[in-house]
Amino acid sequence: MSDHRLASIALDAATLPAATSEIEHERRVAIYDIVERNSFEPAGSEHGPYDLTLSLQDSRLVFDIAGGDYKRAHVLSLTPLKSVLKDYLLICDSYYEALRGSSPSQIESVDMGRRGLHNEGAELLKDRLAGKIALDHETARRLFTLIVALYRRG
Structure with a gap:
């Protein structure tokens, strides 16, 4: 395994909004999955x-990285990500609602939309980090999940 990988990830508790059990579960799974393979x-x-x-500071996303020979913070404006973040949050809410009583085909349709937006967010994140941090697609997807966790309001 390459040593260009994440060994640990933390979400800044001071900027992390409260979460439902489903959202907290997604956070834990995303962190576990990233650390296992990234x-x-x-x-x-x-x-x-x-x-x-990862933290949010003044509407900016902060990647505070340390390890090996490297210690640096990368700060990204959230503005280019806001549209996909808002759309993703709306479709996630629809997905959780569908899980509570919709037919399997309705759940599958909402989930397909959710996955599409998730991929769009991951690609946008990779583009925004180009020249700063190189990521593979799966790492970008899981990091996008964590960014959503920081961005979500309540």
Whole structure:
């Protein structure tokens, strides 16, 4: 396994909104899945592994990275991500509602839309981090899940 990977991830508790049990479960699963298998290579770093703390500060997403020979924070504006974040949150709410009483075909339709938006968010995140941090698609998808967790209001 490459040492250009994340060894741990933390979400800044001070900026993390309260969550339902489903959302908290998604956070834990995303963190577990990322740590188990990921590709994360900050530009200019010789080696990892890395520890990552994600936070929101003044409507900016902060990637605080430390490990190996690297210690740096990357700050991204949330503005380019806001549209897909809002759409994703709406469809997630629809998905959770569908799970509570819709037919399997309705749940599948909503889930397909949810996965499509998730992929769109992951690709946008990869594009925004280009030249700063190289990610594979699955790592970007799981990081997008955590960004949604930070962005979600209540």
